[in-house]
Structures are given as structure tokens and as C-alpha cells.
Amino acid sequence: MGGYETNFIATKSNRFAAYLSGASVNNIVKFYFSYNTHFNLFDFSRFENGQHEMNVPFSENKEKYFKNNPIHEVEKVNAPMLLWAGLKDENVTPDQTMAFYTGLLRNRKPAIALLYKEKGHDLGIGSRESKDLNLKTLEWWGYFLKDEKMYRGLRRRW
Numbered sequence: 261m262g263g264y265e266t267n268f269i270a271t272k273s274n275r276f277a278a279y280l281s282g283a284s285v286n287n288i289v290k291f292y293f294s295y296n297t298h299f300n301l302f303d304f305s306r307f308e309n310g311q312h313e314m315n316v317p318f319s320e321n322k323e324k325y326f327k328n329n330p331i332h333e334v335e336k337v338n339a340p341m342l343l344w345a346g347l348k349d350e351n352v353t354p355d356q357t358m359a360f361y362t363g364l365l366r367n368r369k370p371a372i373a374l375l376y377k378e379k380g381h382d383l384g385i386g387s388r389e390s391k392d393l394n395l396k397t398l399e400w401w402g403y404f405l406k407d408e409k410m411y412r413g414l415r416r417r418w
Contacts, residue, residue: 261311261312262281262282263281263283263285263352264288266281266284267279267284267285270339270341271336272336277404278342280343280400281343281344281360282343282344283352283381284360285356286334286356286357286363287331287356288312290356292307292318298350298381299351331363334363335363335369340371340404341372342374343371343372343374344357344375345357346381347378347379348380349381350380361373374393376392376393
């Protein structure tokens with residue numbers, strides 16, 4: 261849930277210098293009406309009785325879902341975002357990350373998306389992809405929090 265919460269906070273706050281969000285839900289309405297092949301269940305159950313803790317069906321309180329939907333306020337993000345996703349993720353499909361990234365770019369927000377071709381919802385402990393993300397994360401925070409130069413492969417796109 262950290263990625264969803266990061267995206268939500270990024271649309272509501274001006275307290276942070278930069279954000280990092282991975283394998284995250286960005287459009288909860290679309291996700292609500294999805295089938296999760298990873299857990300073999302309908303995702304609405306995760307909202308009504310599970311980790312999203314909405315405790316009400318979409319049809320009974322649409323406003324609650326719309327208010328808590330980061331994609332609806334992507335234009336309000338006011339700090340650079342580094343997003344990542346595994347392209348084989350069957351838990352939170354990568355189109356969720358790509359939609360938020362597209363929204364950021366469309367609204368001229370500084371953003372980078374890292375997409376890992378052979379990985380799922382997590383990158384695996386000690387994997388090449390995990391090491392890559394860890395190095396790029398350190399570079400990201402170093403650049404935005406410590407005024408260090410970017411040198412490991414991230415390129416400024418703003």
C-alpha cells in the first residue's frame with residue numbers, strides 16, 4: 261500500500277522535496293472493478309473488507325472513492341516523482357503506474373518511470389533489478405535531498 265499512499269499524499273501535500281512510488285494503485289475505481297489473477301479474486305473485496313479499508317461498496321459511496329483516487333488529482337503533484345513497476349505484475353498491473361506517469365507528463369510534472377521487463381510485484385531480494393532500483397533510489401534521494409549529481413543512469417526529464 262506504500263505506493264498508493266505515496267501517490268495520494270503527492271496529490272495533497274507540498275511538504276516533500278521528491279517522491280518514490282512503486283508497483284502502485286493509482287486509479288482505485290478501475291482497480292476496484294478488476295480481477296486479480298495473482299490472488300485469484302475480485303479486487304473490490306480488497307476495498308470493501310480488506311487493506312484499502314473503504315468498508316463500503318463503490319455503488320453506495322462513489323464520492324468516497326473519487327476523493328481517494330490519486331489519478332483524479334495528478335495535476336496537483338508539486339514535486340518530482342520516481343515511479344517503478346514490474347511489467348509482469350499480476351497483483352497491481354503496470355498500467356496503473358503508466359497511467360499516473362502519463363498524467364504527470366501530460367501536466368508537465370517532473371517524473372521518471374522505471375519498468376522492469378521480467379519482474380512482478382516485487383523485484384526479488386538480491387536480483388539485478390532490485391540492485392538497479394536500489395542504486396537509482398539512492399541517486400534520486402541524493403539529488404533531491406543532498407544536491408548530489410545524478411550519475412548512475414537516471415536522466416533528468418524536465
